Amino acid sequence: MPNYKANDFWEKSHLGVASENVNRGFGVRHVGGGESDVEAAALYRLREINANRVLRKCSISSHPKIFELGSGGGFWVDFFHRLNPALFFGSDLSPTAVARLRSNYPDDKFVSVADDEAWLQIKQAGPYDLCLGIDVLYHIVDDAIWERALKNLCSNCKAGGWLLLADYFFEQPRELPSISHVKHRSMQTYLNILDEQQFRVVHIQPIFYFLNRIVSGPWKDHNGLTTLILRWLSGNRIGLIALVAADSLITRLTRPMTPVSKTRFLLAQKRDDAYQSGT
Numbered sequence: 001m002p003n004y005k006a007n008d009f010w011e012k013s014h015l016g017v018a019s020e021n022v023n024r025g026f027g028v029r030h031v032g033g034g035e036s037d038v039e040a041a042a043l044y045r046l047r048e049i050n051a052n053r054v055l056r057k058c059s060i061s062s063h064p065k066i067f068e069l070g071s072g073g074g075f076w077v078d079f080f081h082r083l084n085p086a087l088f089f090g091s092d093l094s095p096t097a098v099a100r101l102r103s104n105y106p107d108d109k110f111v112s113v114a115d116d117e118a119w120l121q122i123k124q125a126g127p128y129d130l131c132l133g134i135d136v137l138y139h140i141v142d143d144a145i146w147e148r149a150l151k152n153l154c155s156n157c158k159a160g161g162w163l164l165l166a167d168y169f170f171e172q173p174r175e176l177p178s179i180s181h182v183k184h185r186s187m188q189t190y191l192n193i194l195d196e197q198q199f200r201v202v203h204i205q206p207i208f209y210f211l212n213r214i215v216s217g218p219w220k221d222h223n224g225l226t227t228l229i230l231r232w233l234s235g236n237r238i239g240l241i242a243l244v245a246a247d248s249l250i251t252r253l254t255r256p257m258t259p260v261s262k263t264r265f266l267l268a269q270k271r272d273d274a275y276q277s278g279t
Contacts, residue, residue, distance in 0.1 A: 004141060004181055007093060007114050014096040022073045022100065031072050042240040043212055044075060047134075047166075049248050050207045051079065054265045057203040058162050064129035065089070067122060067156055069149065070136030071101055071110060080132070089125050091118065119152055127158035134166040135263070141183040147193060154197035157270050163199060165190070165266045166207065170259055187257070190266065199268040206261035209250040211243050 017028050023037070063086040071077055071090035080088065088108040092098050101110045109125065111118040131153045140146040157163055169187040177183075194201065210230060233239030254261060 010094040014094040019100055028073050042244050045244055046247050050205050054205045054267050061129050066130045067128040068132040076134055077105055126156045128156055130162045131157045132164050138167050138182055138184050150193050159270055160272045161270050163268045168263050194268055198271045201268045203267040204256035205265040206251040207264055208262040209247045211247050212262045
C-alpha cells in the first residue's frame, strides 16, 4: 500500500467528483466528514451555527481582506462572502479544486499552494484582516510542514487582525500512520506557535457533541446502546435533524475544552504591537 502523499491524495479526491456534484464540498470524499451527503450537510450546518457564534466574539472591520488556507469545494468562501470582503484570497493543494473555485467565484482570487510561488502571491496581496484554517491543518501530517503552514497563516494576518482555526486540539491515536491523512495535535502545540507569533486566544467554541463521532470499529467513541442509537440517528434524515438540534444547544452550553466535543473553533487575535515586537 503506498504511503500518503498529500498532493496526489487531494487531487484524486477532487478529481473523483464531477464538478456539478461538488456541492460546496459536501460531495468531495475526505472533506467535511459524514457517511452520506445528507450527513455531510448536517455537519456543515453545525459548523455554520458555531462559526456565527465565534464571529460575534470579534470585531472585524467592514469590507475585510480575507485569506483562506484550504478552500476545497467553496463552503467557507460562500459563508464569508456575507462580510462583503474587499478581497477574498483562497487556496488549495489540489489544482482541480483551484480551477473550479476560480470558475465558481470569478471575483475572488485562488492559488494552488503546491506552487512554490503561492505564498509570495498571498503575502503580496496582504496583510489580511482575517485568516482562516478551518478543518485543514489536521490534514497536514508532516510536523514541519504543519508548523510552516500555521506560521504562514499568522504572518499574513495584520496587527490587530483575526485568525480562525478548526481542529480537535487533542492528540488522537493514528491507525496506519503511513497512509493516514489526519493528524490531530494538542492545544499546547498550537499555543506555542500562536504565542511565538504574537497571538492571544480570544474564544474557543466546540462544534460537535454527538455528531462526527466514530460509531464503528476498534476506535469507536462509545459502546453498547449509545453506539447503536447514534448510528441509527446519523443514518436517517429525521435523526440528523434531531442531532443537529441537540448539538447546537449543547455546544452553546458545554465547557470549551471538553474532550467529548469533536472539533472546535479557535479564535485568536494578533496583538497590536506585533510588528513593533519583531513579528
